Amino acid sequence: MSDNIEIDPGAARESGLVTTDSFDNLERMSSSLDEIKSTNAISQSEESNDNANIEQLDESTNYVKDSTEENEIEVSREWTSKSKHIFVLSQAGKPIYSRYGNEDKLAWLFGVMQTLVSFVQSSDDTIKSIHAGDTHFVFLIKKPLILVAVHKTQESEQQIVTQLNYVFNQITSILTLTRLKKIYEQRQNYDLRRLLTGVERLIDHLLDFSEKDPSFFLGAVQCLPLTSSVRDSISSAIIAACNKIKNLVFAILLANNKLITLVRMKKYCLHPADLHLIFNLVQASESLKNSESWTPLCLPKFDASGFLYGHVSYLAEDCQACLLLLTVDRDVFFTLSEAKQRIVERLRRGNSLEAINEALVSSDANWNGAGFPELRHYIYKSKSTAQFYQPPIGPPYSLRPRRLIDVYKRSHQRLHSSTRPLKLAFERSASEAVLAWDTRGFELYATFEPLTSTAAIIASVGKLLDWVKKREDKLFCLNAPTF
């Protein structure tokens, strides 16, 4: 890849994000927390507190809604017509989450799912999926939970499994994997919903988000376009305010689901899947806008065993970018709160707040003026930085952007099929012509008018790459600043 690095648009030698294959099964977890804690001794006065409460878990079960008619079958036509159902249950078959409908009333269905899983398990095997006509049942067994998708979409099994993994990671991010396992070791038929009140909303949001945003299947993050000098001055404002603070692991500034900058502790990178959970949390939590928050957060790819603590706040009334300062130290809220004030002052002095606001508004800039009359839309992913760029979705997809995303998902699946991966896929239908191209350094997905000639498409792709290359400083975070 070394040769390509200078050539491929958006490529960089160093990245603050972990680069992965798109179908990373999210299995690998690291244990970065212990490492950080042991190198920087911190006040661990209440370190054990996270577990202290587990013993009390079983005392009061009165919160649990006790459904008297648990066998009541609630299957309406509307419910059955949903294109994708997602269910989460415990190994014992206790309902935890259902995307649609009330889990309590669906207890019978969870029972069936658990039976299927354990029936196959009894012959030392694992159930992966069942296909019945156009309905697909996909199972993911992540101890101590079982996740099931029932769908009628065109997505591949791999893509569905990725989505289920995200749901599992979302739950882990709330409780930590250690605690999740401990709970079920202590009591197999524990009702996890008690600890997940309010989390259904996060999972609902995550599922919708992952279905309409390409970052999930790409395993990459989109940046807010900013000139590199502005982005650098934002990063250095953060570094100047934070470099004396021990145990600060990541400082993340984001707006409108786009990354502005990521400053990190040396040696540690953030996985895009973790960053997606952060985006989801910020977007789904209006309450964060009210004030400064102090939020425990487990990033499963970074370390699934423990919490980071996040100082979360919006920069200012007049700049709706959200800043997260993540540390392993649970007692430093006020230190970080002061650091945030210093960051905002610096950004204000350097006119960066205005620059961010401008970028947020003008991201709808008319890129079509660049001379690609037949190109409707494209996604460019730089592999070495795990970042991608796409222009805003315009006509004819403005009203149904999901349709375009589904087109890309299908192309993506062609390139990354586990049985027969492709380097180049071209598909022409009545509604569009789509080119998908996977190289060592980048992936490109481009949608053209359906009648564009192949020669014209090849010519525009070459021009498009030049165009992205020219603007790479602006479209991507090419630096990976550290504290």
Place this chain on the structure above:
Amino acid sequence: MKIITGKVVVLGYQGVGKTSTIIRYIENTFPQQTTPTIGASFFNCKIDIDDNIKVTLQIWDTAGQERFKAMTPMFYRNANAALLVFDITSTNSFDSMKGWVQELKRNVEEPMVLFVVGNKIDLPEQREVSRTEAMQYSKSIGASYYECSAMTDQGVGVIFEKLALELVKLSGEAVNHTLKVYNDSELMAKSTELPPTDTANEEIVNLSLNDSIAYGNPVPAGCCFN
């Protein structure tokens, strides 16, 4: 001029309206759709008692969900006051609030001002916890009892104003308290220099009966743990 900075922790079951009450007081708005607090939120709020005394409330608004219970001690540790909020339409939330009182009694030694707050009085027909019951309980723990509606802005302001006054009082009497008192924002004032706050007794909260307010108690007002 004296500036008193007091730390306030807000505790209570999920969905009782802790955040909404604070937002109602600070911004005078009521968000129709709220998302649950994650972890805890921090608010700063300045209240002028008179020309000579200003109180800054540093408010920790905690999350009501059970999974955050383990992190709550870091917010009530060193707090000078606690607002214990419940929903008058839910006995469950009242019981949960009592649980917080137990936990505070077990873990906090410093004197602390306690206010019990029954929220959602805009729903009288759904009331499950009677005013008398809540008042008796508050009295038994040496707390003041208030009722309010964050939605209609009934009785919210007075809670925070009374709380500020109680903190002024606390700064005048306790010996080993952690309240920060600044004289002209420079030096620690001798707490005995604080003028008595007579005004406190004149205001009668329209929604809570007079005897529920702990001012007149022989026990050091509002402080229950010594």
